[in-house]
Amino acid sequence: MDKSYRLYLVYASLIVALVLAVVPLHSIVKLFRPDWPLLVLLYWALALPKRVSIGTAFITGFVLDVLVGTVLGVNALAYSVIIYFCSSHHLKIRNFSVLQQSLVVALFLAFNHLLVFWLSHFLTDVTFNPAYLWPVLTGAFIWPWLFWLLRRIRRQFKIH
Template structure:
C-alpha cells in the first residue's frame, strides 16, 4: 500500500508541476517562469532513477507539448535527452551540495532551452531572443526550494 501511495505522490507532484507550467501569468512574469515540470522530473530522477526516468520524461514532455501548444514531440524529445543525462549521472549529482546541484542543473536547463530553440528554429522558423534564457536563472533559484520541499515529503511519506 505504501508503495502505491509513494508513486502516487510522485505523479501528483508532476501533475502540479504541469499545472504550474500552464498557469496564466502576466507577460512580464511569464517570460521568467521556471520549467516546473522539468525541475520536478530532475528531482525525481535524482531521488528515484529506477522509477522516474526517460519514459516518464517523454510522457510528461508530450503532455507539455499538448498543453502549451508547441510542435508535438519537441518537449518530449528535449525532456528525454536532459533526463537521460541526469539519470546516467545521478550518483555523481547526488553527492553535490544543493547549490552545486543548482548550478549544474542550470547548465542542463540552458542546454534544454537551446536544444528546444534549435528544434523550434528548424521546424517552425523561430528566432533566438535572450529572454528565452530567463527560465534558466529562475529555475536555478527555484531548485533549492523545490529540492527541500520534495525531499521533505519524500522522507515524510517514506517514498523509495
Template sequence: MRKPQRLGFIYLSIFVALLLTVMPMPQMVKLARPDWALLVLMYWTMALPQRVSVMTAFFTGFIVDVLVGTVLGVNALAFAVVIFAVAQHHLKMRNFSVVQQSLLLGMLLALYQLLLFWLSHFLTGVYFRPQYLWPVLTGMLVWPWLFWLLRRYRRQLKIQ
C-alpha cells in the first residue's frame, strides 16, 4: 500500500471518531459517551507523534466545537493541552501495560473535562456537576479495545 493511503487511515479513524462524537444517543447514555476523538488522537500521538501532534489535535478540537455547538476554541484548546502532554511523554507511555495506560489516560481525560468545565464556566457561566466526569470512566473502559483495534490496523497496514 502506498504511503498516502496508509496515512489516510489515520485521518479516516479520526473522522470515524468525530462521527461517534455526534452520533445521536438517548440522554442517559449521552452523558457517559467517551471522548472518542480525543481517545483516537491520544493513540495516534503515542504511536506516531511525528504524524499526529498538537496542531492535528487543535484542528480536530475545532471541528468538535463546530459539530457539538460549543464556544469556538474551547475543545480545540483542551485537545491541544492534553495532546501536548501525551506527545511529551509518549515514549514512557508506550512502555506501560494497557491497564496502566488506561489509568494514565483517565487522568488526562479528567484534565480535559476539567479544562472544558473551567473554560465553559468563565465563558458561559456553567456550573460543575459530577456527571461531567462519566466520560472519564467510560474512556478508561473503552481504551483497551480501542488500543487493540487501532494497533492491529496500524501493524496490518504498516503505518509508520
C-alpha cells in the first residue's frame, strides 16, 4: 500500500467520527454522546503529531460547526487549541498508561466543552447546564477501546 493511501485511512477515521457526531439519537442518549471527532483527533495527534496537527484539527472543527449548526469557528478554535496542547506534550502523554491517558483525555474534553461553552456564551445567549459535561465522562470511558482500535488499524496498515 502506498504511503499516501495510508494517510487516507486517518482522514477516513475522522470522517467516520464526524458521522458519529451527527447521527440522530434519542435526546437522553444524545446527552452522553462522546465527542468522537476530538477523541479521534487526540489519538492521531498523539500517534502522528507531524501529520495530524492544528490544521487538521481546525478543518475538522470547522466541518463539525457546519454539520451541527453552531457558530462557525467555535469548534474549530477549540479543537485547534486542544490539539496544540496535545501535540506539544505528545511525548509525555504517550508514556502514560492507557488509564492515565484517559484522565488526560478527560481533561482535554472538559477544557474543550468549557471553551466551546464560553465562546458560545460570548457570541450567543447560551446558559450553562451541568449535563453539558456528561460527554467528558463517556469520552474518558471510551478512550481505552478507541485507543486500542485505532492503534490496531495504524499498525495493521503501517501508518506512520
